[in-house]
Every structure is written in structure tokens, then in C-alpha cells.
Amino acid sequence: MSSxxxxxxxxxxxxxxxxxxxxxxxxxxxxxxxPGDVAQAILGQSATPESLANLRxxxxxxxxxxxxxxxxxxxVLTGDLGTAMSxxxxxxxxxxxxxxxxxxxxxxxxxxxxxxxxxLGLIAVRYRNGWVDKLISGLALASTSFxxxxxxxxxxxxxxxxxxxxxxxxxxxxxxxxxxxVQAIALPATALTLVVLAHMMRMTRAAILNVMQSxxxxxxxxxxxxxxxxxxxxxxxxxxxxxxxxxxLNLAYLIVGxxxxxxxxxxxxxxxxxxxxxxxxDVPVVQAVGLIFAAVYISLNIIADIAAIVANPRxxxxx
Amino acid sequence: xxxxxxxxxxxxxxRNLRIEATVFPPGEAPRNIVLVHDVSLxxxxxxxxxxxxxxxxxxxxxxxxSMGYGRGGxxxxxxxxxxxxxxxLKGGKEGFRRLRGREVCYVAQSAAAAFNPAHRLMDQVVExxxxxxxxxxxxxxxxxxxxxxxxxxxxxxTIGERFPxxxxxxxxxxxxxxxxxxxxxDLIVFDEPTTALDxxxxxxxxxxxxxxxxxxxxxxxxxxxxxxxxxxxxxxxMVLRHGRLVEWGGTRQIIKEPRQExxxxxxxxxxxxxxxxxxxxxxxxxxxxVTAAYGRSHIKVLKNVxxxxxxxxxxAVVGESGSGKSTLARAITGLLPPEEGxxxxxxxxxxxxxxxxxxxxxxxxxxxxxxxDVAMNPRQTVGTIIGRPLEFYFGIRGRERDKRVAELLxxxxxxxxxxxxxxxxLSGGQKQRVCIARSLAAKPKLIICDEVTSALDPLVANxxxxxxxxxxxxxxxxxLFxxxxxxTVKSIAxxxxxxxxxxxxxxGAKSKVLTPPFDAYTDLxxxxxxxxxxxxxxxxxxxxxxxxxxx
Numbered sequence: 047m048s049s050x051x052x053x054x055x056x057x058x059x060x061x062x063x064x065x066x067x068x069x070x071x072x073x074x075x076x077x078x079x080x081p082g083d084v085a086q087a088i089l090g091q092s093a094t095p096e097s098l099a100n101l102r103x104x105x106x107x108x109x110x111x112x113x114x115x116x117x118x119x120x121x122v123l124t125g126d127l128g129t130a131m132s133x134x135x136x137x138x139x140x141x142x143x144x145x146x147x148x149x150x151x152x153x154x155x156x157x158x159x160x161x162x163x164x165x166l167g168l169i170a171v172r173y174r175n176g177w178v179d180k181l182i183s184g185l186a187l188a189s190t191s192f193x194x195x196x197x198x199x200x201x202x203x204x205x206x207x208x209x210x211x212x213x214x215x216x217x218x219x220x221x222x223x224x225x226x227x228v229q230a231i232a233l234p235a236t237a238l239t240l241v242v243l244a245h246m247m248r249m250t251r252a253a254i255l256n257v258m259q260s261x262x263x264x265x266x267x268x269x270x271x272x273x274x275x276x277x278x279x280x281x282x283x284x285x286x287x288x289x290x291x292x293x294x295l296n297l298a299y300l301i302v303g304x305x306x307x308x309x310x311x312x313x314x315x316x317x318x319x320x321x322x323x324x325x326x327x328d329v330p331v332v333q334a335v336g337l338i339f340a341a342v343y344i345s346l347n348i349i350a351d352i353a354a355i356v357a358n359p360r361x362x363x364x365x
Numbered sequence: 366x367x368x369x370x371x372x373x374x375x376x377x378x379x380r381n382l383r384i385e386a387t388v389f390p391p392g393e394a395p396r397n398i399v400l401v402h403d404v405s406l407x408x409x410x411x412x413x414x415x416x417x418x419x420x421x422x423x424x425x426x427x428x429x430x431s432m433g434y435g436r437g438g439x440x441x442x443x444x445x446x447x448x449x450x451x452x453x454l455k456g457g458k459e460g461f462r463r464l465r466g467r468e469v470c471y472v473a474q475s476a477a478a479a480f481n482p483a484h485r486l487m488d489q490v491v492e493x494x495x496x497x498x499x500x501x502x503x504x505x506x507x508x509x510x511x512x513x514x515x516x517x518x519x520x521x522x523t524i525g526e527r528f529p530x531x532x533x534x535x536x537x538x539x540x541x542x543x544x545x546x547x548x549x550x551d552l553i554v555f556d557e558p559t560t561a562l563d564x565x566x567x568x569x570x571x572x573x574x575x576x577x578x579x580x581x582x583x584x585x586x587x588x589x590x591x592x593x594x595x596x597x598x599x600x601x602x603m604v605l606r607h608g609r610l611v612e613w614g615g616t617r618q619i620i621k622e623p624r625q626e627x628x629x630x631x632x633x634x635x636x637x638x639x640x641x642x643x644x645x646x647x648x649x650x651x652x653x654x655v656t657a658a659y660g661r662s663h664i665k666v667l668k669n670v671x672x673x674x675x676x677x678x679x680x681a682v683v684g685e686s687g688s689g690k691s692t693l694a695r696a697i698t699g700l701l702p703p704e705e706g707x708x709x710x711x712x713x714x715x716x717x718x719x720x721x722x723x724x725x726x727x728x729x730x731x732x733x734x735x736x737x738d739v740a741m742n743p744r745q746t747v748g749t750i751i752g753r754p755l756e757f758y759f760g761i762r763g764r765e766r767d768k769r770v771a772e773l774l775x776x777x778x779x780x781x782x783x784x785x786x787x788x789x790x791l792s793g794g795q796k797q798r799v800c801i802a803r804s805l806a807a808k809p810k811l812i813i814c815d816e817v818t819s820a821l822d823p824l825v826a827n828x829x830x831x832x833x834x835x836x837x838x839x840x841x842x843x844x845l846f847x848x849x850x851x852x853t854v855k856s857i858a859x860x861x862x863x864x865x866x867x868x869x870x871x872x873g874a875k876s877k878v879l880t881p882p883f884d885a886y887t888d889l890x891x892x893x894x895x896x897x898x899x900x901x902x903x904x905x906x907x908x909x910x911x912x913x914x915x916x
Contacts, residue, residue: 261478268432269466269493283483359483359528 050364054355062348069340070122074115077329087327088131118333127334132326137334141319145338147218148308148315151231152300155238159300160293163243167250167289168282172274174255183251186244198237198310205233216311234311238304242296249292253285260284287354294350302339376449376551376584377408377431383443384426384435384608400426400439401608410551411582415599415616417592417631419822420793423608424588428554431586432469433461449551466493470545474557476537480529486540487525494548505547512543515580516573535566539573546581553578555587559594563685563849564893571597571895572906590822592631593895596620597902604628620897630824632897637830637856641875644860648673649843650697650811655706657696666692667703668867674811677841681858681875683848683890689867690847694813697845698730728758731804735816737796741788747774747799748784754806773802776839777832794825798832805840813845818853830856851894855879863887 085101086093102108106117121128127137166186170179189197206214212232222230257263258281266280267273305317312318316335323331355361384401401423408414416424430441433453445452453464465471470493473479480489491505500508506525513521516539529537538558545553558574559567575598578585589595595602595616602619604611604627612625623629650673657667667689674680682690695701697708699719708715710729716722731754734740741750751770755761761769771781777798788796797817804812814833818826834857837844846857854861854875861878863871865886871878883891892905 261473261475262481264436265471265473265479265489266481266492267465268429268434268471270462270464270496271466271492272462280481280484284481360530363528363531365531 051355051361054361055352058348058351058355062344066341066344069344070119070337071115073333073336073340074118075111077333078111080329087329122334122337128330130323130328130331132323132328132331137331141316141334141338143220144314144316144319147313148301148304148317150227151234151238151304151308151313151315152297154228154231155235155242155300156297158235159239159242159296160246162239163246163293164250164289166243166247167254168274168277170247170251171254171258171277171281174251179251183248186247189240190244192240194237194241194306195310197240198234198307201233201237202310214311216313218314231313234304234307234313237307237310238300241307242299246289246292246296250285250289253288254281257281257284283357286357290353290357291350294346294353298343298346301342374409375407376410377406377586378447379404379406379427379430379444380447381405381444382427382430382441382446384423384430384439385442386435386437386439399608401430403444404605404608404610405444406603406613408552408584408586411584412601413578413585413587413599415595415602416586416588416605417590417595417602418605418611419590419824421607422605424605425556426608427605428556428586428588429471431552431554432465432471434465463497466550467497467499467548468550469552469554470548470550472538472541472545472553472555472558475561476541476558477529477534477561479541480537482529484528485525486527486529486532490525490540490544490547493544497548499548508549509543509547512546512577513540515577516540516543517569518543533566535562535570538562538570542570542574542577546577546583549581549583551584553583553585555585555589557589558587560589560591564851564895565685565889567594567895568893568902568905572902574598575902591895592620593897593901596897596899597895604631617899620899637827637834639834639856639858642678642859644673644678644874645675648675649711650674651709652693652697653707653709655693655696655703655708657692657701657703659692659701665704666867667696669706670696670864670867670869671706672862672869672872674843674845675859676810677837677843678859679837679844679846679857681846681848681854681861682864683851683854683861684864685849685890687866688864690849690864691815692867693864694732694815694845694847698732698813724758728754728807729810730813731807731809731811732813732815733797733800733804733817735819737793737800737817737820738788740800741796743788745787746784747786747788747791750788750799751802751806754803758807769806773806776805776836777802792825793821794828797821797829801829801832801836805836805842808840809842811843811845813847815847816849817846819848819850826853833857851891863890 085098085105085107089097089101106114109117118128125138127141129135130137130140166182170182173179202214205212213230214233216230216234218227218230254277258277263276263280266276271279301316304315305321307313308315308317309321316338320332320335323335381403382401382405383399383403385397385399387395388398389395404423404427406414406427416428418424426436426439429436430446431448433441433446433456435441441454446454448464448468453460456464480486487506487509490509491502494500494505494508495502509525510521513524518524518536518539524532524536524540532540542558555574559570562570571594578598585598587595587598592602599616601614602616603613604619604625606627612619612623612628614624619628620632623632652670652672655667655670656665658665670689670693672680672682682693684690692701696703699715699717699722702717710726715726748767748770751773752766755766755769767784770784774781774783779795779798783791783795783799788799791799818829821829830853833844836842844857846854848854858875860874861872862869863878863886871884871887878887879891889909892908895901
């Protein structure tokens with residue numbers, strides 16, 4: 047297979063892996079620059095130099111930094127993220143459940159937000175510069191402009207306190223029935239949807255408007271296609287690359303940037319976990335979560351790049 | 366004229382059509398302008414009416430009005446458009462949608478831009494037919510393949526599976542004609558369908574369109590600014606200017622006995638007399654055995670090219686797109702360093718790379734481009750644009766600079782008042798004049814003109830050519846004139862280099878190059894230039910010795 051698509055996709059994936067390695071170095075180096083080390087943190091200010099030295103020996107901290115990095119990286123690659131200092135628990139096991147929770151929430155928010163944003167974008171283009179367009183843009187911008195915690199509390203006030211449709215605290219546990227679980231996350235998912243909606247909708251609108259100037263759109267209009275068919279069949283397929291890009295950025299945000307929403311709804315996800323351990327200065331956990339977030343971010347962006355490559359007929363069907 | 370026609374055969378009857386648009390001039394209140402002033406026309410079934418005029422004449426606007434379509438903010442504000450016995454302007458949006466792509470189809474100027482890059486050709490060709498439900502998909506595809514055959518497209522059975530970027534420009538233009546014919550309309554609007562093509566390709570497409578019109582008995586509005594082209598396909602010709610009718614008559618009458626002065630000007634547009642100058646003894650710029658390629662590609666865009674340019678003279682480089690004309694200019698200016706060969710200037714070799722050339726060498730070689738509007742910074746005034754080389758090369762500033770700018774504006778026959786204008790406020794011809802003034806400001810020995818008149822209307826282009834010749838006399842500047850238009854070449858060149866696929870196939874003094882016997886390619890090029898002669902097309906197609914590269 048010498049198709050340019052295969053080559054480009056392989057390039058992107060290789061670049062992504064390289065980037066992830068670079069990020070892992072940065073994360074590791076960042077935690078090294080911080081004053082004090084794990085031994086100091088465990089034993090506290092009053093530790094004697096001897097006990098510190100002993101513990102460092104025990105934890106392998108007296109090895110040179112690059113060796114410790116490779117040791118850490120080797121562990122990560124084999125699924126061993128280390129042990130949390132504060133609780134002594136295995137990080138990989140405690141992250142697993144929380145990562146799943148975060149992905150579950152992000153998935154449902156995305157399932158609603160992405161199609162909704164694109165459809166609203168299409169409608170905005172169809173009625174561009176009219177009141178429908180302005181209403182959609184206005185509402186979407188407003189929902190983005192409000193801080194997440196504000197939207198969260200407004201939702202809690204109305205749907206949990208006043209009308210009591212959904213729970214205000216999103217408790218989930220293992221073995222919870224699917225329906226209950228979805229009901230539990232309804233409010234945080236809505237809050238997240240409102241936060242990411244405008245960005246995607248405005249990008250869809252802008253990207254499509256951009257191609258609406260093209261001669262082929264005029265051709266389609268002169269075939270007698272209805273305004274909406276022109277947008278859907280002729281404009282949208284050519285605007286897909288920038289739309290996918292912004293969708294992926296927002297999906298990444300749904301996974302990586304949910305800290306505030308998770309805290310408001312006391313949802314046991316990655317964000318909560320991260321915040322808890324930042325306050326405890328639990329460096330191994332922060333490292334592990336940082337690396338996972340970076341991996342999510344980079345892979346979603348690679349997917350966006352690949353989708354843009356595959357969506358381009360010039361690359362898919364070379365001359 | 367219309368009175369003599371049998372009413373039953375009438376397909377399109379446009380009465381007192383008035384079209385307006387709102388313009389938003391910078392710094393002024395928006396105002397209404399009238400694009401088409403009460404124009405009337407009639408078209409019988411199966412006949413071809415040519416609409417001709419310069420840009421802004423309203424020909425496309427009138428053509429599109431037959432589909433009830435207005436580009437941008439264009440509005441039909443008066444008159445009637447009677448198609449098949451009913452006024453379509455009364456049908457509303459739904460009515461327009463039902464007739465578009467069914468009764469009336471459209472063929473755009475640039476098929477390359479008018480096809481959706483994301484869909485296969487066949488899907489686009491049959492789209493209108495399926496939309497209006499006049500045939501099943503299988504029937505429509507069969508019809509399309511038959512049309513591909515009729516329009517002599519290669520591989521008619523499979524070309525529909527291709528994407529637009531996989532097909533050449535001339536072929537796309539024919540596929541677009543097939544697309545228009547596929548839904549078996551009563552009328553096709555051809556909007557400059559061959560203008561964007563090379564002459565050698567244009568002739569094929571033109572012949573294909575003409576045959577298709579004859580065999581399918583479809584009526585057509587054929588819009589173009591090229592009278593010689595429209596003379597080949599039309600039964601009648603309508604000349605338009607500034608949205609008004611100038612003259613309407615049979616094709617023979619319009620090109621042989623024009624009654625209006627403006628029509629006469631259009632008919633005789635390309636007649637500039639330019640006596641050839643004999644080459645001097647020593648060229649000031651010599652291109653010796655230059656070979657060049659883009660990137661690390663093994664496909665050589667220039668192959669062993671050698672030409673000489675003499676002081677104060679014009680070397681015209683002709684050839685179709687992809688022949689390496691512009692690449693030659695890029696190699697001379699150092700934008701594309703040659704892989705082999707040298708460019709000598711005043712007896713010494715020029716550095717290959719632009720970055721290695723001293724300022725003085727840069728000053729001596731200036732360029733003018735095809736697209737004047739994108740070659741200027743839209744946020745700078747004309748004064749700043751023309752003054753920039755004065756500052757950059759000579760360090761002239763302040764009042765002295767303004768004086769020189771005024772002199773230069775005078776040279777290009779534009780008043781001093783233009784100094785404070787922005788490019789967007791100028792017409793196409795004026796923009797190109799400003800670009801000429803900018804290149805002259807550097808007092809160069811050579812100006813490379815890359816298709817400088819191709820984007821202009823014939824009469825405006827003519828003015829630019831005359832100006833260039835005059836300036837050459839005054840400033841004794843040499844031109845390297847790149848063009849695909851042989852009429853332009855005859856008007857301006859002293860010597861000619863004909864390029865074909867990266868090689869110079871014929872080179873010498875103008876009189877020598879344009880005198881038989883010709884090599885096969887020069888013959889093709891010369892015989893492809895449309896002549897204002899009824900029946901020229903058939904004669905030219907018959908007399909061809911080789912097929913054009915664009916197909």
C-alpha cells in the first residue's frame with residue numbers, strides 16, 4: 047500500500063507517539079523541579095536527615111533522574127502507575143473506575159452536544175443573518191459565557207431543588223443499573239453540553255459559510271436543490287475537516303476539563319480525583335493523571351487529523 | 366426582429382428586464398445601482414443567442430435571470446421573464462426550484478470550481494435529473510454515459526466514477542455540459558464556458574458544445590466576452606454594455622456589418638500595429654540551458670531552455686498552461702533556483718537564489734502579475750504602493766517621493782487624485798496600471814509580464830498593451846511577456862519563444878516564428894486561435910495535425 051493516505055496517517059500516529067513521550071518527559075521533569083521530594087513529603091518537615099536518606103534509598107530516589115524516569119515510564123507502559131502516597135493504594139486500580147466514570151459522562155454529553163451543535167450550525171447557516179441565526183448564536187454564546195459552576199448551580203436549583211426531576215448529587219457506584227446511572231449524570235451532562243455547544247456550533251456555522259461562497263454551491267442551487275439540501279449535501283462535506291477539529295478539541299475538554307463540573311455534582315471522576323490529590327501534594331497520582339489527560343488530548347487530536355485526511359477526496363483518490 | 370418569428374416556437378421572452386443591486390461603497394451610505402436597464406430579448410426553441418460584452422455589461426446577470434437567480438444581492442426589480450409561456454418571476458421560490466435543473470440548466474465558466482470536490486462526477490451529473498424525478502437512476506446514468514460519448518470524453522463508461530480533481534479542466538467543462546444536458550432541459554445558459562481554458566483545449570470544447578446543441582435541439586444563451594468564439598456557435602448575437610442593449614442581430618450582420626460604433630470596436634479589438642525591432646548585437650539577459658523542477662521531483666518543468674532578451678525589446682513566451690512559461694519567469698527572478706544552467710545579466714552570471722542576489726540585481730528585474738488585485742496590499746493607498754520601490758531602492762522619501770509618484774501616475778494615464786485611493790476602489794484595468802507604475806518606479810531593465818492582460822476585458826487589455834508599448838519607447842525597458850494569447854503576441858512581441866511541455870520548440874524573431882512552415886505544435890497553437898469568421902471552427906478542427914495536450 048503506497049497510498050498517500052496510509053503514509054500520512056502513519057506519520058500522524060508516529061508524531062503523536064513522539065509527542066506523548068515528550069510530554070511524559072515534561073511531566074516527570076516538572077515534578078522533579080518542585081522543592082522537596084516524595085521522601086520529604088512523606089516524613090514531613092521534622093524528619094531527620096538520616097531517616098530521609100533511608101527512605102530515599104528505599105524508594106530509589108537516590109538514583110539519577112533519568113534512570114528514575116525510565117523506571118517510571120517502564121511502569122506506565124506495563125500498566126503500573128505506581129502507588130499513591132497519601133493512601134498507599136495502587137494508582138492504576140483506583141484510576142480505572144474513575145476513568146470509566148469520566149468517559150461515561152463525557153460520552154453522554156458528547157452524544158447530545160455534537161449532533162446538536164452541528165444541526166444548530168446547519169440551521170444557522172440556512173437562516174443566516176435572520177432572527178433564527180441570531181437567536182441560536184446568542185443563546186449558544188450566552189451558555190458558553192456563563193461560568194460552568196453558575197450553569198451547574200442553576201441546573202441544580204431548578205431540576206434538583208425546585209422540581210426534583212434529577213438528583214443534585216451524581217452519586218454512582220459499581221453495579222448501578224444503567225438507567226439510574228444515566229439519570230444520575232443527567233445534570234452534569236447537561237451542564238457540560240451547554241459549555242461546549244457554542245464553540246462547535248459557531249465553528250460549524252463559520253466553516254460552512256466559508257464554503258457557501260464556492261461556485262459548486264451555486265451549481266447546486268441552480269439544479270433546483272432546496273436551501274437545506276444545498277447546505278447538507280454540498281457545503282457540509284467540504285467543511286468537515288475544520289468541524290471535526292473543533293469537535294475533537296471539545297471532546298478532549300469533556301474528558302480533561304470537567305474538574306469544576308465533577309466537583310459541583312460530587313461525581314467520582316478523574317477531575318475530582320486529580321483535585322483531591324493535588325491538595326494532598328500526591329505527586330505520583332498527579333503524574334499519572336497528567337499523563338492520561340495528555341494521552342487523551344493527543345489521541346483525539348490525531349483522530350481529528352486522520353479524519354481530515356480521510357475526508358479529503360484528493361488524498362483518498364489520488365490522480 | 367422578434368416580430369418575424371412564429372409565436373409558437375418561442376421559448377424565452379424577456380421583456381423590459383430591470384435588475385438592481387445594493388452596493389456598499391467604503392465610507393459612503395449604501396445605495397442602489399441598476400445593473401440591467403430594461404433589456405428585452407426573445408429566443409426560439411433550439412436556437413442559440415450569444416450575449417456579449419465586457420465585464421459589468423450584465424450578460425451573466427441576464428442569463429441567470431432566466432432561472433430566476435441573482436448572484437449575491439442582485440434583485441430582479443422589473444419586467445417579465447416568460448419561459449414556456451408563463452412568467453417565471455411570479456412563481457416564487459418553489460417555482461424557481463422546479464424549473465432550475467429541469468427546464469433551464471447552467472454551465473459555469475470554471476467547471477473546475479463548479480463541481481463539488483467531495484462527490485463523484487456521476488452523482489453530480491445525474492443529481493438534477495433525480496431531484497426532479499424525470500428519470501430513474503439507471504436511466505439517468507445511461508443517458509449521462511451517452512452524453513459523455515457524444516462530447517467525446519475519454520472512457521465514457523467510467524469517467525463518472527472519478528472525482529473532479531482527477532479530470533482535466535477541458536474534460537470537466539465537457540462533463541458540465543453533459544450535466545446540463547442530462548436532465549433534457551429546454552434551455553441551457555452557457556456562462557463563458559471556454560474562457561478559462563487554453564486555446565488548444567477551447568476549440569475541442571467549443572466543437573463538442575456545438576455538436577451537442579445541434580443534436581439535442583436545446584436552446585442556449587451563450588455568454589462570452591469573445592466575439593470570435595460566440596460567432597462560431599450562435600445564430601444571433603446581442604451586444605450589451607453597462608447593462609444596456611447596444612445591438613442585436615444575426616451573427617453574420619454583427620461581425621461583418623456592425624451598425625454601432627461599440628460593436629465595431631469589439632470586432633476590431635486586436636489590431637495593434639507593432640513593427641518588429643531587429644535584435645541588437647548583445648543581449649543584456651541570457652538564459653542558458655536552464656533546467657528546473659519543483660521540490661525534489663524528478664519531473665522537470667523546464668528542460669534545457671535558452672533564450673536571450675535584448676535591451677528595450679519584447680520577448681513573448683507562449684504556450685498552454687503547464688508548458689513552463691511562468692516557471693521560466695520564476696527561474697529568471699530567482700524564485701525557483703534552476704538545477705542546471707545559468708542566467709547572465711549584463712555579462713555576469715546572476716546568483717541562482719533570490720536570497721543571494723544584491724539589491725541592485727533585484728531592482729533591475731521587476732514583475733507584473735495576472736491578478737493585479739491580489740498583487741497589491743489592499744490596505745495601502747496607490748501612493749504608498751507606487752512609492753514603496755522608490756523608498757526601497759533609491760531611498761527617496763517625503764515630498765520628493767510624492768512628486769515621483771505623481772509623475773508615474775501621469776505616465777500610466779491616471780490623475781494625481783488616484784494617489785490616495787485604495788486598490789478596492791479601482792477598476793481591473795486601473796489596478797493593472799498601478800502595478801505597471803510600481804514596476805517602473807524601480808527603473809528596471811526588464812519587466813516580466815505574466816499574463817498581465819488575461820484577466821481583463823478585450824478593450825481594457827488593448828489599452829494596457831498600448832500603454833506598455835508606449836512606456837517601452839519612453840523608458841527603453843525590455844519585456845518578457847508571458848501569455849497564452851497569440852493575438853496579444855502579435856501586437857507586442859519582437860521575438861517569440863513557443864514553449865511546449867517545458868521545452869522551447871520554436872524561437873526567433875516574430876516574423877520568422879509566425880511564418881510557415883510550422884512545426885506541429887506551433888501550427889496547433891496558431892490554428893486554435895478563434896477567428897471572427899463563420900465556419901472557422903469546422904475548418905480548424907478538420908485541418909488539425911495533432912491533438913491538444915489538455916485532453
